[in-house]
Amino acid sequence: MKQSLDDFGLDCVMNDKMQLLEAAYGIKGYAVIIKLFQRIYGGDGYYCDWNDDVRLLFASRIGVGANLLSEIIEEAIKRGIFNKELFHKYKILTSAGIQVRFLKGTVRRKEVEMRREYLLLNYAILNKNVHLTGKNVVKNSKNVDIPEQRKVEESKGNEIKDKVEVEDLYKTYGKECIDYYIARTSDYYGYPTRNKIIQFLSQDKKNKKGFFTNTKESEIQNFDELLDKFCEVWGRRPRQQIFLI
Numbered sequence: 025m026k027q028s029l030d031d032f033g034l035d036c037v038m039n040d041k042m043q044l045l046e047a048a049y050g051i052k053g054y055a056v057i058i059k060l061f062q063r064i065y066g067g068d069g070y071y072c073d074w075n076d077d078v079r080l081l082f083a084s085r086i087g088v089g090a091n092l093l094s095e096i097i098e099e100a101i102k103r104g105i106f107n108k109e110l111f112h113k114y115k116i117l118t119s120a121g122i123q124v125r126f127l128k129g130t131v132r133r134k135e136v137e138m139r140r141e142y143l144l145l146n147y148a149i150l151n152k153n154v155h156l157t158g159k160n161v162v163k164n165s166k167n168v169d170i171p172e173q174r175k176v177e178e179s180k181g182n183e184i185k186d187k188v189e190v191e192d193l194y195k196t197y198g199k200e201c202i203d204y205y206i207a208r209t210s211d212y213y214g215y216p217t218r219n220k221i222i223q224f225l226s227q228d229k230k231n232k233k234g235f236f237t238n239t240k241e242s243e244i245q246n247f248d249e250l251l252d253k254f255c256e257v258w259g260r261r262p263r264q265q266i267f268l269i
Contacts, residue, residue: 027069027136029129032061040109049096056096058107059086059116070126071118071142084254107144120144127151161178190218196223204235210269 038046046054063082064072072078074097083090095118101108106117130136131151139149140158152227193202202221209220228234254260 025135026133028067029069029126030063032125032129033067034058042106043107045096045099045103048099049092052092053096053099056086056088057100058092061122065124065126065129069130069136071110071116072124073115074117074128075115095225110142110144114142116142118142118144127154146203146206149203188222192198193218193221193225193258201235208234225263 042057045057049056059082060072064070074116079093079097080090083093090095100106100114105119107119110116110118123143126136127145127150130153133153135155136151136155137155137157140156142158143156171224190202190206202225205221205225208224209217224234229236
């Protein structure tokens with residue numbers, strides 16, 4: 025099963041995180057991160073293992089000292105380019121933005137796998153072709169319907185910690201709109217809550233931002249278009265970026 029991507033999008037205007045890293049380490053810092061993106065997207069697709077052996081080999085291949093490489097990685101984690109918690113817990117490099125790009129790049133594939141313990145995104149925005157693997161995850165032979173899988177797993181011990189009661193919000197605003205804010209609050213707070221969803225939604229609706237930026241809920245028909253809207257709205261606003269690094 026192919027996991028890697030053939031290419032990945034690169035913004036012409038980089039966000040504050042990348043600009044700060046480049047300010048600290050110059051063009052070498054920027055180049056190292058791009059090389060790491062290539063390794064991630066060209067390998068497992070949404071993460072890469074990162075231990076001492078991998079670091080030494082990677083440093084040798086790109087012609088950068090191992091110590092400098094470690095400093096750049098530490099800075100990237102500090103700036104949020106890579107997720108700090110998963111790096112320390114599992115020794116991997118990934119981010120919510122990387123995972124969203126992976127999902128967008130594999131949306132038309134018959135099947136892709138993602139490890140549940142590495143997942144930074146809310147279940148609600150996963151493609152239906154995603155099979156979750158890892159602890160407490162039963163791989164189904166058919167494409168996984170994520171919302172239904174959540175219900176089954178929750179009934180077997182309430183293991184899903186990011187459950188959100190938003191049925192009334194779905195009826196009022198539509199599923200695409202609320203899934204947008206589930207994903208957004210999940211990225212900010214780890215696990216979304218109904219109050220935080222309402223807070224973000226109300227602010228954006230009042231100020232005509234976020235999901236309400238020149239867009240009606242009915243105009244977004246599927247997940248691929250929803251991701252495009254993420255990129256359009258958030259991709260070039262550094263302080264409010266949600267999924268792009």
